[in-house]
Amino acid sequence: MTLLDIEDLAVTFPVEGGTDVPAVDSVDLQVEAGEIHGLVGESGSGKSVTARSIMRLLDDAEVSAERFDYRGEDLYAKSEAEMRSVRGDDIAMVFQDSLSALNPVMTVGEQIAEVVRHHGDVDESASLLSELRRKYVTGTSESAPSWRRAVELLETVGIADPEDVATSYPHQLSGGQRQRVMIASALGGDPSLIVADEPTTALDVTVEASILDELRRLCDEFDVAMLLITHDLGVVSETCDSVTVMYSGSVMEYGQTDQLFESPAHPYTKGLLRSIPERAPTEGELTTIPGSAPEPADRPTGCPFRDRCPAAFDACSEPLPEHVVEDGHVTHCHLYTEGDDPGDVSWDATIEMDGEATVDEATDRTTATEVTDG
């Protein structure tokens, strides 16, 4: 079942007396129940804006979409009160920066217990006295079901000393522990979807690997789907069932993780793949795509990647096409829709992202030359 179904999302930030910022331009995004879907792209490609649009946290922006359904219901047709119950109970969010996302003056156990109570599946006396006690005296009684559930969740997310951590304040914990706390808190509302925006980006690689393992296990165990936002395709290959690749506000390609890694069908995806150590063309040599992504205001017409693409040709200034590579695998690259067999294109050459781009007179296509000087 498709949990989240977004078609043709556009998000623009109005700038008074200036040029509006079209942060996200044409985004289709589907997340199936129970799966981990990666949303990957360089910094500035619109991943966080897309994530916030799902939680309807973009008060300062104009949001439009052909479709924006969660469980078949239009999220943007809901009242603010209905949205409040969606946030947390149905869709929970985990941010990169846990220190600013967590309340600094409340123990983490208290914060998780609050989510658990808000979700309402613990039988707990809500008498005035216990409310007052919670607020002003010592917080939740450690014998309360919501507190016990909080400790249990901390243990579930891999915290070794959950009782101690529960009584700690965020600043007393390590970055890795805080991310685990955020995940525990997200699970506290028993959601069907967790939107995790670069949840491990600030952590060192061993902690990152262990938290990603944990996330996979938890998604299985709690039968929760996740939209995992990352700039790192290595994270996607380790963790995600399927993936959407974004570039400068638009989707370039999406499919099952296997499909994208085995037969990437967009030059941008190919370029990204070459920046993963295990996939580099020569051992020890990492290549990055030369240049940087344009600011939304400087984006070229048509394909936003065309100024950096070694395979760009005339058609790339036209609106993005859609081409089904195989069932479930779609690329928005003009090379596929020109009517030619894309086999004509020398993909080996086009993924030499370090090479100089040259125009082939015969086909009027740009291909890249091999890198010769190492």
Ligand code: ADP
């Ligand atoms: P990512 O998460 O992929 O790094 P973002 O979604 O944060 O990228 O940002 C996408 C684009 O939207 C960027 O160009 C950014 O500058 C712009 N943007 C994000 N938030 C705002 C805002 N509140 N006002 C204006 N522009 C914004």
Ligand code: MG
């Ligand atoms: Mg971001």
